Amino acid sequence: MESTRVRTATSADETPVVQAIVAAFAGDPVVRWCFPRAHQYLANMAPFTLAFGGAAFEHGAAHCTDDFSGAALWLPPGVESDEKAMEQIIEDSVTDAVRGDLYGVLQQMADFHPREPHWYLPLIGVDPPHQGKGHGGALLAYALERCDREGRLAYLESTNPKNITLYQRHGFKALGTIQAGSSPPMVPMLRTPAN
Numbered sequence: 001m002e003s004t005r006v007r008t009a010t011s012a013d014e015t016p017v018v019q020a021i022v023a024a025f026a027g028d029p030v031v032r033w034c035f036p037r038a039h040q041y042l043a044n045m046a047p048f049t050l051a052f053g054g055a056a057f058e059h060g061a062a063h064c065t066d067d068f069s070g071a072a073l074w075l076p077p078g079v080e081s082d083e084k085a086m087e088q089i090i091e092d093s094v095t096d097a098v099r100g101d102l103y104g105v106l107q108q109m110a111d112f113h114p115r116e117p118h119w120y121l122p123l124i125g126v127d128p129p130h131q132g133k134g135h136g137g138a139l140l141a142y143a144l145e146r147c148d149r150e151g152r153l154a155y156l157e158s159t160n161p162k163n164i165t166l167y168q169r170h171g172f173k174a175l176g177t178i179q180a181g182s183s184p185p186m187v188p189m190l191r192t193p194a195n
Helices: 011-027 029-034 040-053 083-093 096-112 134-152 161-169
Strands: 007-008 061-066 070-075 118-125 153-158 187-191
Touching: 007 134, 011 029, 011 040, 011 061, 011 070, 011 118, 029 040, 029 061, 029 096, 040 083, 040 118, 061 134, 070 134, 083 096, 118 134, 134 153, 134 161, 153 161, 161 187
Parallel strands: 118 153
Antiparallel strands: 007 061, 061 070, 070 118, 153 187
16 A cells, blocks of 8 residues: 545646546446446546536535545535536436436435535545555545544445445445436445544
């Protein structure tokens, strides 16, 4: 494991941060169910990333490794994704065969979100050649220190079963399964603040 330095990303870092996430999700089961063709994925994942988690940049909650090999977009309590932009991307780019099931998945995601104030992690990822080197864990630790300091819950949905053990090592617990129609399963996970 190499030492990983993590910092808060600024708006000037938006492009490399989003590109790291786009690279990281290229093989993600849920994302590629939505965008199964390379041209669909490459045309839509960056705008979807900004719609889903881009508010993190405005709130000092976008984080990256120094070399941009990994990034995380957190939404602070009370801050939401840009649902209108997300819906437009879905309507314009997701096939009819998937769209109805995807809206079912999104409804289940909303149902699992904690009702009390919490930090939400819509997107975290590491560029595939840099995976397995501790970057994901460093990104999580960087943000979770703040959650602990503030005494706040942290919540995410794991779209890839390979990542569940990483989240568990950082204190997240599975709440159930999100799945609708043809969708791959997702696992909603919650972490209570450490004392």
